[in-house]
Amino acid sequence: MTNQIAQYRAFGPRSGWLTRRLVLSVVLLGVPALQIPAYAAEPIKIGHVAALSGASAQSGEAITRGLALAIDEINAKGGLLGGRKLELIQRDDESSPPKGIVAARELISKEKVVAIFGGIDTPVSLAITPLANKEKSIFMGVWAAGTGITRNGATPNYVFRVSAVDALVDIKLLDYAAKKFGSKKPGLMLINNPWGESNQKGLIDADTANAAVEIAGIEKFENNDVDMIPQLTRLKEKGADSIILVVNTPPGAQVMKSRERMGWTVPVVSHWGISGGRFPELAGPTAGDAHFVQTYSFFGKLSPAGERVLAALKAKYPAIKGPEDIFAPVGTANAYDAVHLVALAITEAGDTDAEKVRVALEGLKTPFEGLIKTYKQPFSADNHDALGPDDYVMVRYDGNKIVPTQ
Amino acid sequence: MLISSALISGLGIGSMYGLLALGFHITYAVSRTVNFAQGSTMMLGAVLCFSGWVTLALPLPLAVILALAGSALWSVIVERVAVRPFVRTGSQSWLMATVALGIVLDNLVLFGFGKDPRGMPPGTLTTSFITIAGIKVQLLQIIIPIVGLALAAALHLVAQRTRYGRAMLATVQNPSAARLMGIDVGTITTAAFAISGLLAGVAGILVAPLFTISSTMGTLFGIKAFAVAILGGITSAWGVVLAGLIYGVAEALITALLGSTYTQIVSFALVILVLAVLPNGLFGRAEARKV
Numbered sequence: 143m144t145n146q147i148a149q150y151r152a153f154g155p156r157s158g159w160l161t162r163r164l165v166l167s168v169v170l171l172g173v174p175a176l177q178i179p180a181y182a183a184e185p186i187k188i189g190h191v192a193a194l195s196g197a198s199a200q201s202g203e204a205i206t207r208g209l210a211l212a213i214d215e216i217n218a219k220g221g222l223l224g225g226r227k228l229e230l231i232q233r234d235d236e237s238s239p240p241k242g243i244v245a246a247r248e249l250i251s252k253e254k255v256v257a258i259f260g261g262i263d264t265p266v267s268l269a270i271t272p273l274a275n276k277e278k279s280i281f282m283g284v285w286a287a288g289t290g291i292t293r294n295g296a297t298p299n300y301v302f303r304v305s306a307v308d309a310l311v312d313i314k315l316l317d318y319a320a321k322k323f324g325s326k327k328p329g330l331m332l333i334n335n336p337w338g339e340s341n342q343k344g345l346i347d348a349d350t351a352n353a354a355v356e357i358a359g360i361e362k363f364e365n366n367d368v369d370m371i372p373q374l375t376r377l378k379e380k381g382a383d384s385i386i387l388v389v390n391t392p393p394g395a396q397v398m399k400s401r402e403r404m405g406w407t408v409p410v411v412s413h414w415g416i417s418g419g420r421f422p423e424l425a426g427p428t429a430g431d432a433h434f435v436q437t438y439s440f441f442g443k444l445s446p447a448g449e450r451v452l453a454a455l456k457a458k459y460p461a462i463k464g465p466e467d468i469f470a471p472v473g474t475a476n477a478y479d480a481v482h483l484v485a486l487a488i489t490e491a492g493d494t495d496a497e498k499v500r501v502a503l504e505g506l507k508t509p510f511e512g513l514i515k516t517y518k519q520p521f522s523a524d525n526h527d528a529l530g531p532d533d534y535v536m537v538r539y540d541g542n543k544i545v546p547t548q
Numbered sequence: 549m550l551i552s553s554a555l556i557s558g559l560g561i562g563s564m565y566g567l568l569a570l571g572f573h574i575t576y577a578v579s580r581t582v583n584f585a586q587g588s589t590m591m592l593g594a595v596l597c598f599s600g601w602v603t604l605a606l607p608l609p610l611a612v613i614l615a616l617a618g619s620a621l622w623s624v625i626v627e628r629v630a631v632r633p634f635v636r637t638g639s640q641s642w643l644m645a646t647v648a649l650g651i652v653l654d655n656l657v658l659f660g661f662g663k664d665p666r667g668m669p670p671g672t673l674t675t676s677f678i679t680i681a682g683i684k685v686q687l688l689q690i691i692i693p694i695v696g697l698a699l700a701a702a703l704h705l706v707a708q709r710t711r712y713g714r715a716m717l718a719t720v721q722n723p724s725a726a727r728l729m730g731i732d733v734g735t736i737t738t739a740a741f742a743i744s745g746l747l748a749g750v751a752g753i754l755v756a757p758l759f760t761i762s763s764t765m766g767t768l769f770g771i772k773a774f775a776v777a778i779l780g781g782i783t784s785a786w787g788v789v790l791a792g793l794i795y796g797v798a799e800a801l802i803t804a805l806l807g808s809t810y811t812q813i814v815s816f817a818l819v820i821l822v823l824a825v826l827p828n829g830l831f832g833r834a835e836a837r838k839v
Contacts (some may be wrong), residue, residue, distance in 0.1 A: 195663040364808045369557045372804035376549045393758045405684035424667035
């Protein structure tokens with residue numbers, strides 16, 4: 143620093159004010175460096191690339207809460223590998239795949255994180271997947287459900303997920319529409335992006351396998367569309383008796399508003415993208431008509447892990463008074479369980495080396511009693527998805543609360 | 549059914565394009581300048597109305613008045629800060645300056661209002677329906693085009709019949725002569741920008757219940773409105789309003805017939821096509837350039 147100051151002095155007397163300012167800022171910048179205490183052991187860095195701003199900001203915040211809670215628990219018990227604490231490093235992808243790639247690359251090469259946790263957007267996760275496999279870095283999905291994220295064809299595959307999988311959700315959605323609402327001809331309303339495509343394929347496959355339903359029609363729409371009445375009208379004219387919805391919150395709300403304006407009252411069965419923001423506020427009075435899939439609900443009788451996490455959430459985030467105040471609960475639940483699974487793998491591997499952690503994840507020995515379920519060997523070499531259809535629950539909004547429908 | 553419902557929503561959105569485009573028209577007519585960030589002013593109207601009504605729990609009429617006043621005031625600030633200094637020196641940089649000021653506003657709102665898109669609470673206008681030719685139509689969707697056309701008509705009457713309007717027209721024809729006749733050209737320009745902001749504010753408040761409210765809601769809307777202004781022939785008040793309706797209906801029909809993937813491509817391509825054939829827009833007149 144002395145050298146730097148000497149250099150700045152060389153600006154000469156005329157830029158005296160400038161020199162003083164520069165010296166001051168250099169000194170101020172240096173202060174935090176002096177305050178960093180000496181760690182007993184080097185922290186283990188965990189990355190998180192997700193939508194922390196924009197329309198899906200709530201999803202990013204929900205995931206952050208789950209990650210933070212699990213990290214707090216692990217650190218309170220003394221960390222991993224003989225006292226190494228976990229440290230969370232977050233980057234905002236603004237729901238944009240290019241920004242997600244830049245952030246992931248930086249976390250891998252500069253921050254040397256052990257694992258990156260993903261966000262709500264399938265397009266972003268699909269963009270990070272090849273990077274993670276190329277750089278041999280663990281990428282753990284905790285929300286985005288695109289089938290191709292984990293089933294990406296790479297061997298070895300460094301991408302894991304504790305979340306729903308489109309292909310399995312799609313089976314569930316058609317089955318639910320048929321059994322709950324007696325729907326025979328569901329109409330598909332899909333967002334026009336890779337996530338919508340992933341589900342289009344999944345729903346068509348699910349339709350082929352399900353004798354009770356026959357897809358009436360497939361309609362797509364853009365993120366910024368205000369009016370979805372044309373698409374809905376086409377489905378109505380084709381005789382659709384339910385709507386299968388695959389979309390994130392703001393355009394999903396526009397679909398509900400368009401349906402309301404048409405005065406069409408068919409049941410809506412939705413993938414969970416609509417739970418990533420203020421859906422009840424944006425969709426208005428008919429928000430509760432949409433039944434959607436979740437991996438976890440904080441309502442009803444909770445497991446011991448559920449009670450513990452709910453108490454911890456209330457303590458850490460005073461705005462949370464009960465389950466109804468937990469927005470986007472799947473983000474929190476999936477992230478919480480995923481961090482613990484990665485931590486277990488690090489412990490079993492005895493190392494933070496990504497290759498060893500990957501092998502440990504694929505053959506986890508210790509069962510883990512998580513929020514969503516008790517995980518017994520959740521992953522294998524062939525299966526990188528910890529959750530299946532039996533772990534899904536169907537819910538709807540009642541006011542701002544998410545309540546189970548089954 | 550498909551076509552008729554497309555027509556109704558197209559007329560609604562189209563009249564909002566018309567209102568914004570009318571804002572472009574009025575400042576262009578008086579001062580040969582426009583606020584390129586009209587979309588941001590529209591967003592400001594929606595955000596202020598939401599903040600007043602929902603966040604501060606003010607009565608709705610008061611929130612609307614405050615939002616309109618805010619939009620008009622902002623437009624006046626744009627004129628003073630980003631337009632007048634450049635026009636005075638004969639520079640065209642106001643073009644970039646208004647765009648820049650719009651981006652500044654978008655970001656200020658992002659910080660102040662937050663990143664989360666918000667939704668207007670349901671009200672009588674959005675929960676009441678009337679049936680036209682067998683189609684259920686939201687009351688608001690009827691009111692939007694009525695307000696749009698009424699404002700255009702009011703503006704027309706003010707310009708033709710009142711002293712103030714005549715002063716405006718005089719300024720349009722010859723600023724120097726108008727100044728000699730004792731007309732305060734500066735005040736007229738300020739007024740034109742205020743009206744332009746007011747129109748954008750009205751558009752913002754009216755579309756807010758159809759849209760989600762966020763700092764970026766006006767960007768694409770503003771660009772489309774400018775396309776509409778050019779399409780209608782920016783010198784004609786009725787022209788820009790009609791062009792707005794045509795553009796809105798065209799957009800809705802393209803969405804209904806081809807799917808929304810093609811809306812942007814086809815509608816902007818149509819604008820280019822029209823301008824290639826009619827360089828002064830659908831309803832504009834060629835200006836005689838004095839050399």
